[in-house]
Amino acid sequence: MIATAMPQSKAPRSVLFMCGMNAIRSPMAEALARVALPKGTYVASAGVRQGERDPFVDVVLEEVGLTIGRHQPRTLEELEDDYFDLIVTLAPEAHHMALELTRSMAVDVVYWPTPDPTVATGTREQIVAAYRAVRDHLATLIASRLAVESQQKGSPPAA
Template sequence: MSGIASPGSKMPRSILFMCGMNAIRSPMAEALAKAALPKGTYVASAGVRQGERDPFVDVVLDEIGLSIGRHQPRTLEELEDDYFDVIVTLAPEAHHKALELTRSMAVDVVYWPTPDPTVATGTRDQIVGAYRAVRDHLAGLIASRIAGRE
């Protein structure tokens, strides 16, 4: 499947991004998608487990003029809505959980393997570089697979 909103299909009205702890990848994807998609598209993020906010996310989003605001990591159980047109999973753990939860639902679950930048070591610049790589990876996927821009 090349895109979520492929030619001839409708743009999803609601998208959930899921990762392990809703601390890095999924909130970053949420912010990027909100900036790239039409205003009427509902975008949310959640994690399989409870996580802690990561300050490097703020650093790399601020570089491109975006913010996650006062976002605090939340689990699936803490979501206000539980129906989405598409669930985009960014980590294996989240993908397995999403497939398990949606077995009896008409929801598309799409897996975008995304590296965990917290495994990066080295200088602050090298670590921030790993977060930038994740941001750019997600921005490219959102542009090409959801927003329909190549």
């Protein structure tokens, strides 16, 4: 099932972003959501399997004044907290795993198909452009689907 909008009318209190290796899409979404969602919202990210930190993520987040800090890719087993109001999956394998893990839990799982920028080829600028496209795609989804309530209350829109 591909969800196109939040099934609840208010912003979630805790969100987990999941992708394949927690190296690109989910940490990027985590950084974007931290500034777009209301203060006090717990935001985390994890991958289905262990990945390696990708330096292009730092490059494209820095362009919009964000950072993932000392983030190191982690798997679901490495998360400190395991309860979330919402799990946003960004890759098919993450979506399947989230549905399997939450079968008997009251948690919303939504799937936002997000391209993998590592498949981009060409010059450095062409590759960075693929990462920018993912960043902008995620920022748009977060602003339109998760941060709606906080924007209605006068908060600035997401980057």
